[in-house]
Amino acid sequence: MxxxxxxxxxxxxxxxxxxxxxxxxxxxxxxxxxxxxxxxxxxxxxxxxxxxxxxxxxxxxxxxxxxxxxxxxxxxxxxxxxxxxxxxxxxxxxxxxxxxxxxxxxxxxxxxxxxxxxxxxxxxxxxxxxxxxxxxxxxxxxxxxxxxxxxxxxxxxxxxxxxxxxxxxxxxxxxxxxxxxxxxxxxxxxxxxxxxxxxxxxxxxxxxxxxxxxxxxxxxxxxxxxxxxxxxxxxxxxRGYTAPTIPQVPLVFEVVQEIIKHSEAFHMTFDGTTPNFTVLPRDALIATDGLVEYRVGHDEERVVFPNPSVRIGFRAGLMVVRCDVTQAESRRVQ
Ligand SMILES: [Zn+2]
CATH class of the missing domain: 3.40.630.10 (Zn peptidases)
Incomplete structure:
Protein backbone atom coordinates (compact mmCIF):
# COMPACT_ATOMS: atom_id res chain seq x y z
CA MET A 1 0.00 0.00 0.00
CA ARG A 239 -3.58 22.35 22.58
CA GLY A 240 -3.17 22.88 26.31
CA TYR A 241 -6.17 20.96 27.64
CA THR A 242 -5.71 18.93 30.77
CA ALA A 243 -7.47 15.60 31.17
CA PRO A 244 -11.21 15.87 31.96
CA THR A 245 -11.98 15.64 35.63
CA ILE A 246 -13.95 12.39 35.38
CA PRO A 247 -11.19 9.86 35.88
CA GLN A 248 -10.89 6.88 33.60
CA VAL A 249 -8.52 4.94 35.75
CA PRO A 250 -6.50 2.11 34.22
CA LEU A 251 -5.53 -0.96 36.24
CA VAL A 252 -2.35 -0.20 38.14
CA PHE A 253 0.45 -2.75 38.54
CA GLU A 254 3.88 -2.51 40.07
CA VAL A 255 7.10 -4.30 39.21
CA VAL A 256 8.06 -6.89 41.83
CA GLN A 257 10.86 -8.70 39.98
CA GLU A 258 13.19 -7.88 37.12
CA ILE A 259 14.41 -11.00 35.36
CA ILE A 260 18.00 -10.36 34.24
CA LYS A 261 19.84 -12.65 31.85
CA HIS A 262 23.26 -13.17 33.44
CA SER A 263 24.68 -15.94 31.27
CA GLU A 264 24.25 -18.05 28.14
CA ALA A 265 22.75 -20.73 30.42
CA PHE A 266 19.69 -18.50 30.92
CA HIS A 267 16.43 -20.30 30.17
CA MET A 268 12.90 -18.95 30.48
CA THR A 269 9.91 -21.23 30.96
CA PHE A 270 8.07 -19.19 28.35
CA ASP A 271 9.25 -17.27 25.31
CA GLY A 272 8.78 -14.16 23.22
CA THR A 273 5.35 -15.36 22.05
CA THR A 274 3.89 -15.37 25.58
CA PRO A 275 1.35 -12.53 25.81
CA ASN A 276 2.12 -9.65 28.15
CA PHE A 277 0.33 -9.90 31.52
CA THR A 278 0.11 -13.72 31.39
CA VAL A 279 -0.57 -14.90 34.96
CA LEU A 280 1.76 -17.29 36.80
CA PRO A 281 0.81 -18.81 40.18
CA ARG A 282 2.89 -18.70 43.36
CA ASP A 283 6.13 -20.73 43.19
CA ALA A 284 5.91 -21.19 39.41
CA LEU A 285 9.34 -21.32 37.77
CA ILE A 286 9.98 -18.19 35.69
CA ALA A 287 13.55 -18.79 34.57
CA THR A 288 16.80 -20.49 35.43
CA ASP A 289 20.28 -19.05 34.97
CA GLY A 290 22.84 -21.70 35.88
CA LEU A 291 22.15 -22.47 39.53
CA VAL A 292 19.91 -19.43 40.00
CA GLU A 293 16.13 -19.91 39.84
CA TYR A 294 13.58 -17.14 39.40
CA ARG A 295 10.19 -18.10 40.90
CA VAL A 296 6.87 -16.35 41.50
CA GLY A 297 6.89 -14.99 45.06
CA HIS A 298 3.32 -13.62 45.31
CA ASP A 299 -0.04 -15.42 45.05
CA GLU A 300 0.17 -14.55 41.40
CA GLU A 301 2.50 -12.49 39.24
CA ARG A 302 2.13 -11.45 35.62
CA VAL A 303 4.94 -11.42 33.09
CA VAL A 304 5.61 -8.38 30.90
CA PHE A 305 8.11 -8.06 28.02
CA PRO A 306 9.36 -11.67 28.21
CA ASN A 307 12.33 -11.91 25.87
CA PRO A 308 14.91 -14.64 26.63
CA SER A 309 16.95 -13.72 23.53
CA VAL A 310 18.19 -10.38 24.92
CA ARG A 311 21.91 -9.76 25.37
CA ILE A 312 23.61 -11.00 28.53
CA GLY A 313 23.21 -8.39 31.25
CA PHE A 314 19.89 -7.15 29.86
CA ARG A 315 16.40 -7.49 31.25
CA ALA A 316 14.62 -10.59 29.91
CA GLY A 317 11.28 -9.77 31.49
CA LEU A 318 9.42 -8.06 34.31
CA MET A 319 7.06 -9.60 36.86
CA VAL A 320 4.22 -7.34 38.01
CA VAL A 321 1.37 -7.51 40.54
CA ARG A 322 -1.82 -5.46 40.89
CA CYS A 323 -1.38 -2.57 43.24
CA ASP A 324 -3.58 -0.05 44.95
CA VAL A 325 -1.88 3.26 44.25
CA THR A 326 -2.97 4.76 47.57
CA GLN A 327 -1.58 1.78 49.50
CA ALA A 328 1.59 1.83 47.44
CA GLU A 329 2.08 5.47 48.41
CA SER A 330 1.61 4.83 52.12
CA ARG A 331 4.04 1.90 51.92
CA ARG A 332 6.61 4.17 50.36
CA VAL A 333 6.18 6.77 53.08
CA GLN A 334 6.86 4.24 55.86
ZN1 LIG B 1 9.31 -0.49 21.85
Missing part, protein backbone atom coordinates in the same frame (compact mmCIF):
# COMPACT_ATOMS: atom_id res chain seq x y z
CA UNK A 2 1.13 3.57 -0.52
CA UNK A 3 2.04 5.56 2.55
CA UNK A 4 0.49 8.90 3.34
CA UNK A 5 3.14 11.53 2.50
CA UNK A 6 3.12 12.88 6.08
CA UNK A 7 3.79 9.38 7.45
CA UNK A 8 6.58 8.69 4.96
CA UNK A 9 8.17 12.05 5.82
CA UNK A 10 8.10 11.51 9.59
CA UNK A 11 9.43 7.95 9.20
CA UNK A 12 12.35 9.49 7.30
CA UNK A 13 12.79 12.12 10.05
CA UNK A 14 11.92 14.82 7.52
CA UNK A 15 10.17 17.80 9.13
CA UNK A 16 10.18 20.11 6.08
CA UNK A 17 6.43 19.70 5.60
CA UNK A 18 5.55 21.10 9.02
CA UNK A 19 8.35 23.43 10.14
CA UNK A 20 7.49 26.44 7.91
CA UNK A 21 3.94 26.56 9.32
CA UNK A 22 5.17 26.90 12.90
CA UNK A 23 7.88 29.40 11.92
CA UNK A 24 5.23 31.53 10.16
CA UNK A 25 3.11 31.39 13.32
CA UNK A 26 5.94 32.93 15.34
CA UNK A 27 7.44 29.88 17.04
CA UNK A 28 11.19 29.39 17.35
CA UNK A 29 11.93 26.13 15.56
CA UNK A 30 15.24 24.30 15.75
CA UNK A 31 16.54 20.89 14.72
CA UNK A 32 19.40 20.19 17.16
CA UNK A 33 20.02 16.70 15.75
CA UNK A 34 18.71 14.51 12.95
CA UNK A 35 15.15 13.43 13.73
CA UNK A 36 14.74 16.01 16.49
CA UNK A 37 12.65 19.15 16.19
CA UNK A 38 11.86 21.69 18.90
CA UNK A 39 8.97 24.12 18.41
CA UNK A 40 9.19 26.67 21.17
CA UNK A 41 7.10 29.66 22.24
CA UNK A 42 6.81 31.36 25.60
CA UNK A 43 9.08 29.93 28.34
CA UNK A 44 6.15 29.72 30.78
CA UNK A 45 4.41 27.07 28.68
CA UNK A 46 4.43 23.39 29.47
CA UNK A 47 7.16 21.41 27.70
CA UNK A 48 5.95 18.27 25.94
CA UNK A 49 8.30 15.70 24.39
CA UNK A 50 6.77 13.07 22.13
CA UNK A 51 9.14 10.38 20.90
CA UNK A 52 8.49 7.65 18.34
CA UNK A 53 10.60 5.01 16.62
CA UNK A 54 13.00 4.40 19.51
CA UNK A 55 12.43 0.82 18.32
CA UNK A 56 12.63 0.99 14.54
CA UNK A 57 9.99 -1.65 13.82
CA UNK A 58 7.29 0.00 15.94
CA UNK A 59 5.47 2.00 13.32
CA UNK A 60 1.99 2.73 14.73
CA UNK A 61 3.21 5.72 16.76
CA UNK A 62 4.91 7.18 13.67
CA UNK A 63 1.58 7.05 11.81
CA UNK A 64 -0.32 8.49 14.76
CA UNK A 65 2.13 11.35 15.32
CA UNK A 66 2.47 12.19 11.62
CA UNK A 67 -1.27 12.66 11.36
CA UNK A 68 -1.43 14.75 14.56
CA UNK A 69 1.37 17.02 13.34
CA UNK A 70 -0.13 17.40 9.89
CA UNK A 71 -3.41 18.64 11.36
CA UNK A 72 -1.67 20.88 13.90
CA UNK A 73 0.62 22.43 11.26
CA UNK A 74 -2.50 23.69 9.45
CA UNK A 75 -3.60 25.45 12.67
CA UNK A 76 -0.21 26.21 14.23
CA UNK A 77 -1.59 28.86 16.60
CA UNK A 78 -3.45 26.08 18.41
CA UNK A 79 -0.12 24.69 19.69
CA UNK A 80 -0.22 25.74 23.35
CA UNK A 81 2.90 23.99 24.64
CA UNK A 82 6.59 23.92 23.80
CA UNK A 83 6.91 20.79 21.71
CA UNK A 84 9.85 18.50 21.03
CA UNK A 85 9.46 15.65 18.58
CA UNK A 86 11.97 12.79 18.42
CA UNK A 87 12.19 10.15 15.72
CA UNK A 88 14.42 7.77 17.65
CA UNK A 89 16.33 5.15 15.72
CA UNK A 90 16.26 6.52 12.17
CA UNK A 91 18.60 3.91 10.67
CA UNK A 92 16.59 1.07 12.21
CA UNK A 93 13.29 2.54 10.97
CA UNK A 94 14.74 2.65 7.46
CA UNK A 95 15.57 -1.05 7.72
CA UNK A 96 12.29 -1.93 9.51
CA UNK A 97 14.42 -3.41 12.31
CA UNK A 98 14.07 -3.02 16.06
CA UNK A 99 17.69 -1.79 16.26
CA UNK A 100 21.00 -1.84 14.35
CA UNK A 101 23.58 -2.90 16.99
CA UNK A 102 21.72 -2.86 20.30
CA UNK A 103 18.36 -1.83 21.78
CA UNK A 104 18.47 1.99 21.94
CA UNK A 105 16.03 1.97 24.84
CA UNK A 106 18.62 0.36 27.15
CA UNK A 107 21.24 3.08 26.63
CA UNK A 108 19.83 6.20 28.29
CA UNK A 109 22.48 6.09 30.99
CA UNK A 110 26.09 7.16 31.46
CA UNK A 111 27.76 3.81 32.04
CA UNK A 112 27.44 1.66 28.95
CA UNK A 113 30.53 -0.54 29.19
CA UNK A 114 31.06 -2.61 26.05
CA UNK A 115 28.04 -1.01 24.36
CA UNK A 116 29.71 2.43 24.16
CA UNK A 117 30.92 1.80 20.63
CA UNK A 118 27.50 0.85 19.20
CA UNK A 119 25.60 2.98 16.68
CA UNK A 120 22.82 3.38 19.21
CA UNK A 121 25.08 4.75 21.98
CA UNK A 122 25.91 7.85 19.93
CA UNK A 123 22.22 8.31 19.19
CA UNK A 124 21.28 8.02 22.88
CA UNK A 125 23.87 10.75 23.63
CA UNK A 126 22.28 13.07 21.06
CA UNK A 127 18.79 12.48 22.42
CA UNK A 128 19.85 12.94 26.05
CA UNK A 129 21.59 16.22 25.20
CA UNK A 130 18.68 17.58 23.13
CA UNK A 131 16.05 16.65 25.71
CA UNK A 132 18.09 18.18 28.52
CA UNK A 133 18.37 21.46 26.61
CA UNK A 134 14.65 21.38 25.82
CA UNK A 135 13.36 20.66 29.32
CA UNK A 136 15.73 22.98 31.17
CA UNK A 137 15.01 26.08 29.05
CA UNK A 138 11.39 26.48 30.24
CA UNK A 139 9.69 26.92 33.60
CA UNK A 140 6.37 25.12 32.97
CA UNK A 141 5.43 21.49 33.64
CA UNK A 142 7.34 18.80 31.75
CA UNK A 143 5.72 15.81 30.05
CA UNK A 144 7.41 13.05 28.05
CA UNK A 145 5.49 10.28 26.32
CA UNK A 146 7.70 7.74 24.55
CA UNK A 147 5.38 5.98 22.12
CA UNK A 148 5.90 2.30 21.30
CA UNK A 149 4.02 -0.78 20.18
CA UNK A 150 4.59 -4.12 21.91
CA UNK A 151 6.24 -6.89 19.88
CA UNK A 152 3.78 -9.52 21.12
CA UNK A 153 0.16 -9.94 22.11
CA UNK A 154 -1.06 -8.61 25.43
CA UNK A 155 -3.98 -9.32 27.74
CA UNK A 156 -4.20 -5.52 27.99
CA UNK A 157 -3.48 -4.39 24.42
CA UNK A 158 -2.57 -0.82 25.39
CA UNK A 159 -0.57 -0.08 28.52
CA UNK A 160 2.12 2.21 29.84
CA UNK A 161 5.23 1.95 32.01
CA UNK A 162 5.73 4.77 34.49
CA UNK A 163 9.34 5.09 35.62
CA UNK A 164 10.79 5.82 39.03
CA UNK A 165 11.31 9.37 40.24
CA UNK A 166 7.99 11.15 39.52
CA UNK A 167 6.25 13.00 42.37
CA UNK A 168 3.05 11.26 43.55
CA UNK A 169 0.67 14.06 42.50
CA UNK A 170 2.23 14.32 39.03
CA UNK A 171 2.02 10.56 38.72
CA UNK A 172 -1.69 10.56 39.57
CA UNK A 173 -2.30 13.18 36.88
CA UNK A 174 -0.26 11.09 34.44
CA UNK A 175 -2.28 7.94 35.24
CA UNK A 176 -5.50 9.90 34.56
CA UNK A 177 -4.08 11.22 31.27
CA UNK A 178 -3.04 7.69 30.25
CA UNK A 179 -6.51 6.42 31.14
CA UNK A 180 -8.03 8.98 28.81
CA UNK A 181 -5.51 7.97 26.15
CA UNK A 182 -7.03 4.47 26.24
CA UNK A 183 -4.45 2.68 28.37
CA UNK A 184 -6.03 -0.36 30.01
CA UNK A 185 -3.15 -0.76 32.43
CA UNK A 186 -0.17 1.11 33.82
CA UNK A 187 2.90 -0.40 35.44
CA UNK A 188 4.85 1.50 38.09
CA UNK A 189 8.54 0.71 38.11
CA UNK A 190 10.17 1.58 41.44
CA UNK A 191 13.69 0.76 40.23
CA UNK A 192 16.00 2.82 38.11
CA UNK A 193 16.13 1.93 34.42
CA UNK A 194 18.01 3.09 31.35
CA UNK A 195 15.01 3.72 29.09
CA UNK A 196 14.36 7.11 27.48
CA UNK A 197 11.36 7.82 29.74
CA UNK A 198 13.28 6.74 32.87
CA UNK A 199 16.05 9.19 31.91
CA UNK A 200 13.73 12.19 31.39
CA UNK A 201 11.90 11.41 34.65
CA UNK A 202 14.95 10.83 36.85
CA UNK A 203 17.36 13.37 35.35
CA UNK A 204 15.18 16.09 33.82
CA UNK A 205 12.19 16.26 36.17
CA UNK A 206 9.69 15.21 33.53
CA UNK A 207 6.46 13.35 34.15
CA UNK A 208 7.18 10.50 31.77
CA UNK A 209 5.82 7.22 30.49
CA UNK A 210 6.64 4.56 27.94
CA UNK A 211 3.36 4.00 26.14
CA UNK A 212 2.60 0.69 24.39
CA UNK A 213 -0.05 1.30 21.76
CA UNK A 214 -0.82 -2.26 20.68
CA UNK A 215 1.07 -4.70 18.52
CA UNK A 216 3.84 -4.24 15.97
CA UNK A 217 2.79 -3.97 12.35
CA UNK A 218 4.52 -2.65 9.24
CA UNK A 219 4.31 1.01 8.28
CA UNK A 220 0.96 1.77 6.66
CA UNK A 221 -0.68 -1.42 7.96
CA UNK A 222 -1.62 -0.21 11.43
CA UNK A 223 -5.31 0.23 12.22
CA UNK A 224 -5.66 3.87 13.33
CA UNK A 225 -9.05 3.09 14.91
CA UNK A 226 -7.22 1.19 17.64
CA UNK A 227 -5.37 4.32 18.68
CA UNK A 228 -8.24 6.81 18.48
CA UNK A 229 -8.31 7.58 22.21
CA UNK A 230 -4.54 8.12 22.30
CA UNK A 231 -4.72 10.34 19.25
CA UNK A 232 -7.53 12.52 20.67
CA UNK A 233 -5.80 12.82 24.05
CA UNK A 234 -2.45 13.79 22.51
CA UNK A 235 -4.13 16.34 20.22
CA UNK A 236 -5.83 17.88 23.26
CA UNK A 237 -2.60 17.88 25.28
CA UNK A 238 -0.76 19.80 22.55
Missing amino acids: TLLPAVAALAAADFRGIVPHFVAAGFTVSEPAAGVVQIVGDASRASVLLSVGVHGDETAPIELLAQLLEVLARQPHQLAVNLMIVVGNIAAIRQAQRFIDVDLNRLFCRERGLLSATAEAARADELMLASRAFFTRAAGPRLHLDLHTAIRGSLYPTFAMIPHGIAATDRQALIALLGHAGMAAVILNRSTASTFSAYTAAELGATSATVELGQVSTLGNNDPGRFAAASVTLARTL
